[in-house]
């Protein structure tokens with residue numbers, strides 16, 4: 001999708017932001033547009049305080065003089081705006097393509113609402129075409145990997161597991177110092193059960209299924225930006 005369309009989705013989400021709001025700032029190329037546009041509004045007087053979901057977003061927000069805070073200082077946020085790798089009609093998501101899923105989920109869970117901004121190619125009938133990122137502790141990686149592989153089999157995954165960055169010689173390390181295993185499902189038919197099965201594995205820190213967290217999405221297509229609401 002063109003950067004112009006991503007920016008249009010971001011601009012739509014920005015219309016929901018009011019002075020006085022406490023905001024969660026997402027991570028990724030679409031969220032980057034949102035932060036850029038937010039920076040322009042802040043420069044012209046919008047009064048917000050923001051919690052970033054990654055070091056990259058924190059650096060971008062700082063460079064734009066967007067006031068930042070954390071979840072020690074703020075107990076709740078009004079709204080998080082973030083991108084997604086996949087979303088279905090119920091606004092369940094796969095996230096973590098950029099590796100920020102843990103902080104993204106913590107921030108979204110601390111928010112009264114979550115808006116996703118994405119392009120039309122991210123909209124799917126059934127989640128699972130995009131490999132599901134699973135953030136794991138470095139300790140005991142082999143054991144964790146084998147147990148996750150068993151869960152994949154039980155959930156009918158079409159492919160296997162790949163340690164992110166392994167093919168480039170250096171594993172990708174998250175902001176939290178963990179590793180990511182990408183799980184190739186093809187189709188996830190029981191997302192709630194899969195979520196529980198993965199979280200039951202001791203070495204799993206978090207996974208990229210965001211279920212019942214997103215309340216609204218702005219999806220940019222060449223025909224314009226569609227507004228999708230949960231349960232619509």
Ligand SMILES: O=C(CO)[C@H](O)[C@H](O)COP(=O)(O)O
Pocket residue numbers: 026027028029030031082083084085094095096097098099100101104
């Ligand atoms: O979950 C994410 C990062 O962890 C991103 O929001 C997701 O990967 C979408 O990114 P982009 O807007 O660049 O397509």
